[in-house]
Amino acid sequence: MDYFKQRRAYRKLKRDQIDISTGQNNLYRELLDYANDEYQLDTLFTLKNSALLDLTGLSEAGMKKARNELVQLGLIKYVPGKRNQQKPKYQIIKLYSTSWDTTNSKSSSTGTPNSSSTSNPTSSSTGSSKELTSTSTYNLTSNSNNNQDDPNPFVPLINMYQQEFGIMSPTAKQQVFDSVSDFTKGGATDQQASEIIQYAISIAVSYNKRYWNYTSKILDDWVNHSLFDLDNIKAYQNKPHNPKGSYKNFNHKPKEQATDWDKLKAKEPLDNSSNLQDRLKKLRDEKNVTRQDKNTVI
Secondary structure (H helix, E strand, C coil), rough: CCCCHHCCCCCCHHHHCCCHHHHHHHHHHHHHHHHHHHHHHHHHCCHHHHHHHHCCCHHHHHHHHHHHHHHHHEEEECCCCCCCCCEEEEECCCCCCCCCHHHHHHHCEEEEEEHHHCHHHHHCCHHHHHHHCCCCCCCCCCCCCCCCCCCCCCHHHHHHHHHHHHHCCCHHHHHHHHHHHHHCCCCCCCCHHHHHHHHHHHHHHHCCCCCHHHHHHHHHHHHHHHCCCCCHHHHHHHHCCCCCCCCCCCCCCCCCCCCCHHHHHCCCCCCCCHHHHHHHHHHHHHHHHHHHHHHHHH
């Protein structure tokens, strides 16, 4: 299975045919990425529930619901595990060159003449996949574009990514494509999407988290809160909110308090010398009495 073809087919499926919830999307993407990382795109693979809960940020009930819905949609196969004996197994179902892809192709080929590839170049077969391969009219890997008067807005993003995270691999490029698309779908322009992702990278760097997965969690948090404008995002970041389940790591340090020496002194027993002398005299008298008693017995 080709990872990038699968991603493109999945995005096309979401866009044209089915509705995917945030929970379903997060679970499917984590499963697909894990299968790709482990070279198990075409086979069953095991993955613990606890690992999926950490990766997706879902509750256990939410994960089970999303998993069942993905199975019903025909996107994944699921083999339940056995407690303390066998981990659950998953398999990614191929979406391209299948019934899903055939259904989508038929629906597009039987559309109106205005949407055909011969009558409208802007919606040609190559143009319809533009969003899946580059998410914009720009090439994410170079300065070239169709309008020489309009500079590529992604060049600063690419430069910042490579400066902070290193060379952009094909997988990383596709992930950045996906993030750009998430924000442009919400109404952001290419320029605004680029600036938003750069802002997320700067936050990750400020926490010394110099890798894309951490940045992706930040971006997902904004998308989940329907934040597609940089000003609103900055206002959201500056607003105190519950850190539970967030990408931030809050260190709650106990507040240092000054020692109240007056209270400590108040708790110390008073050194009453007269009382001490009385107690010593009493002890001596008791010893003398004991000695006298012993002498009398003898």
